[in-house]
Amino acid sequence: MQHGDIRRGFTYLEPGPVVLVTSSSDGRDDIMTISWHMVMDFTPHIAISTGPWNESYQRILDTRECVICVPGVDLIDAAVTIGTTSGSRVDKFRACGLTKLPAERVRAPLIAECLACIECRLEEAVDRRGLLIFRGIGLWENPACRERRTFHANGDGTFFTDGELLNRRRQMLKWVPEGCIRF
């Protein structure tokens, strides 16, 4: 993992990949799998939708921070396990063979096997909606990952990997912010 330009942060989330969100309190780290997330601006501000049934939700409300990690499709079974087990009974890092790395500005850990990790501070919570709004404050990138394809949940137990890359940059140049080119 190495530092990346935070201006590129939103480009990891805008395509809508499944992400792994780490949080930490009382010396205990946990992970949740989320595909209900949204970029809100280029800062980036990032929204996540979950709710009080989710153990990570309360931990993030308490600690006001998390790390949003983007796994490649080699981690699909880890993501499914994380999404279908409870962190109060299982150490999800150990169960899935994932490696914690210290973040720089938050206590929640990075996941070494992911393509990218974004350190986030909670800015606002709309509790009755289960809505969390974060500000991304630091990007980590992992150029060593061989599997670069992310994956997208269809919500019915199936997923699509990234497929063909299509370039329309020439037509969109005026709308592509500086510092964000990734492909």
Add this chain to the structure above:
Amino acid sequence: MQHGDIRRGFTYLEPGPVVLVTSSSDGRDDIMTISWHMVMDFTPHIAISTGPWNESYQRILDTRECVICVPGVDLIDAAVTIGTTSGSRVDKFRACGLTKLPAERVRAPLIAECLACIECRLEEAVDRRGLLIFRGIGLWENPACRERRTFHANGDGTFFTDGELLNRRRQMLKWVPEGCIRF
């Protein structure tokens, strides 16, 4: 276009595809291209992030409705044109060769060439965030579309199409809501 089960509605949006959002006021219809959107629950409630610089944003605040349409990748150039031109100067439907169809419960039109369209009512707006929260009230599906792959914006002028379909339904059965199987 034919009626679909609204319980399947979220499965079109959860993977994070680029969507086309129609709105209508004073007899004038328009479209915007959005990839900053998020499923919030299985109803589905759906969030969109945009802002006052966007002409559709004000129209949706006024009329409190829209249609969220999911294009296949055969419409990528239409989506780019829609996202980079102003509806006050161009009839985007005509410019992109898109066909309007009447929706059932809102005035904004369906787009006949899309894979699916979700009629939506605005439930809540957080103006200072440019955040719109909708309730999907009707699903239309288009089984006649030959190109079934959606596409995902990377935010840097490039896009990924859907790639390989991976099935983890067996592991996730307890978490897959009834009526939503699509693949």
